[in-house]
Amino acid sequence: MSDPIELFKLIVREEIRKLKILDIGIVTSVFPHSEESDKDNYECNVKLRDYDLELRRVPVATQLIGLSYIPSVGDLVLVAYIDGNINAPVIIGRLYNDRQRPPLSREEEIVFEPNYSRSARRRIHFKLPSGIAFTVEDDVVVLKTEKYKVEVKNNGEISIETNGKISISSKNDIEITSSRKLRLEAANVEIFSRNDLEIKTSSSALIQAIGRLNMRGSIINLN
Secondary structure: OOOHHHHHHHHHHHHHHHOOOEEEEEEEEEEOOOOOOOOOOOEEEEEEOOOOOEEEEEEEOOOOOOOOOOOOOOOEEEEEEHHHOOOOEEEEEEEOOOOOOOOOOOOOOOOOOOOOOOHHHOEEEEEOOOOOEEEEEOOEEEEEOOOEEEEEEOOOOEEEEEOOOOOOOOOOOOOOOOOOOOOOOOOOOOOOOOOOOOOOOOOOOOOOOOOOOOOOOOOOOOO
């Protein structure tokens, strides 16, 4: 071949063929940063689908520093190679397949349904630098800071704990209804009405005081 340009093109094509650009692999082991003391840095072992080769401790690319969602064992992943070097692989994404189908969704919808296999590890956790943390698990949703905690449990129980004041305000009616017991307990309890105050019961009533009991009014009717 006497044409130097054609010779150069041939050499380039041969060199490109030697480069590893992308591969599809299956995750065989995962190494998340799960403990403060561990040295794991968000990596996976990956068995290449089309070759009898397993890549060890492959870094996982993330879209956001501070975000952690490592692939699961068995996930189908896309592996890229820095400068085409098989010794410098990076997992750049996960792929849906016949075994792992995407959740139902429409155009312009954002749907997140984690495909967790172990219930003890099902958790979505957000934490801001201010200390506010929001955690979603199978049986409870928790909103927490150093001074308050709100829990909504899957069985319907709701609890609020706080070191500060709780205020409920509405320009319309407020109703509190329970089919069982309603209990109010505090060091002091005040009930104030700008207009009429009405207390009714469809059964018996008991007003009891260990100390003095005062009743005041311009007119008091006892029937």
